[in-house]
Amino acid sequence: MYDRGKRMSDPLIRTRGLRVRYGRTEVLRGVDLEVRAGEVFALLGPNGAGKTTTAEVLEGFRRRSAGEVTVLGTDPEHGDEAWRGRIGVVLQDWRDHPRWRVRRLVAHLAEFHARPRDPDELLDALGLTGQADQPIGTLSGGQRRRLDVALGILGRPDLLFLDEPTTGFDPEARREFHGLVERLAREQGMTVVLTTHDLAEAERLADRIAVLVGGRVAVQGTQEELAAHAAASSRVRWIEDGVPRSARTSDPSGLAWELHRRLGGPVPGLEIRRPSLEETYLGLVAGAGHAHDTVESARNTVERSAA
Numbered sequence: 345m346y347d348r349g350k351r352m353s354d355p356l357i358r359t360r361g362l363r364v365r366y367g368r369t370e371v372l373r374g375v376d377l378e379v380r381a382g383e384v385f386a387l388l389g390p391n392g393a394g395k396t397t398t399a400e401v402l403e404g405f406r407r408r409s410a411g412e413v414t415v416l417g418t419d420p421e422h423g424d425e426a427w428r429g430r431i432g433v434v435l436q437d438w439r440d441h442p443r444w445r446v447r448r449l450v451a452h453l454a455e456f457h458a459r460p461r462d463p464d465e466l467l468d469a470l471g472l473t474g475q476a477d478q479p480i481g482t483l484s485g486g487q488r489r490r491l492d493v494a495l496g497i498l499g500r501p502d503l504l505f506l507d508e509p510t511t512g513f514d515p516e517a518r519r520e521f522h523g524l525v526e527r528l529a530r531e532q533g534m535t536v537v538l539t540t541h542d543l544a545e546a547e548r549l550a551d552r553i554a555v556l557v558g559g560r561v562a563v564q565g566t567q568e569e570l571a572a573h574a575a576a577s578s579r580v581r582w583i584e585d586g587v588p589r590s591a592r593t594s595d596p597s598g599l600a601w602e603l604h605r606r607l608g609g610p611v612p613g614l615e616i617r618r619p620s621l622e623e624t625y626l627g628l629v630a631g632a633g634h635a636h637d638t639v640e641s642a643r644n645t646v647e648r649s650a651a
């Protein structure tokens with residue numbers, strides 16, 4: 345277990361100036377992240393932002409070009425078996441043997457862990473008891489993903505990585521999966537890092553979010569902190585001389601105060617709406633001055649996640 349007593353204030357994951365290049369292209373250009381024990385942390389960003397690359401470095405699967413990285417107190421490039429045993433990974437595409445039956449695979453892989461969960465209890469917790477004797481190749485997408493998570497948490501990890509976990513899910517499967525991640529974090533104290541380009545998912549699950557744009561963290565924090573940093577401003581509506589008015593401002597309380605003074609009392613129809621996470625996100629992506637296609641990609645993401 346992570347030594348919470350002594351090191352409560354230490355982040356579980358910390359990166360400083362993390363850089364990764366593929367050939368001559370630098371895809372991570374100085375990523376600074378902090379993930380705290382017990383939180384659900386979302387790495388959010390448009391396609392190609394570098395989310396998977398970041399996760400791979402943290403998981404110890406990819407070497408970095410520069411920067412400092414500490415995960416569970418260790419540099420992932422030097423993580424030993426004990427360190428690896430404390431980490432669960434659910435990849436985007438996990439190639440395996442479609443003819444293996446669900447329970448047999450779970451029981452087989454349990455043998456590689458020092459203190460595995462009981463396979464039957466695990467399948468029960470993930471709603472897969474009915475599929476225990478089914479070949480993996482016959483599972484539905486949602487069942488398959490739940491099996492991936494079962495394998496990810498089989499060894500009782502302190503830290504679980506989920507790479508775009510609900511891609512291809514229908515709304516019902518997505519909701520069930522979100523409930524599962526919440527239970528793992530809230531009831532079992534597991535720290536969860538998930539990559540996603542689904543805003544609604546980040547909003548639903550994450551205690552804190554880092555928005556990765558063009559290989560850098562544009563902003564990280566709670567949803568409120570993100571909104572406060574955003575370029576997108578609040579919308580203020582009111583009625584003046586019987587006419588509906590509206591304005592955008594980064595200082596809504598100042599405007600409300602000014603209106604109160606100008607109208608000599610309570611402002612009719614006053615309404616202040618803070619930017620949503622979608623607006624914040626689009627503001628960040630657009631504000632980072634990136635190419636049109638990146639903004640388009642973010643917009644498409646927003647449209648898809650709203651659908």
Ligand SMILES: Nc1ncnc2c1ncn2[C@@H]1O[C@H](COP(=O)(O)OP(=O)(O)OP(=O)(O)O)[C@@H](O)[C@H]1O
Nearest residue numbers: 366367371389390391392393394395396397398541
């Ligand atoms: N092995 C590789 N060799 C060369 N370039 C790569 C490699 N892997 C990723 N890239 C490039 O690095 C950039 C970041 O990729 P990455 O997969 O980390 O992004 P992502 O944010 O996870 O994207 P997505 O949301 O589409 O999964 C992309 O431009 C991608 O094409």
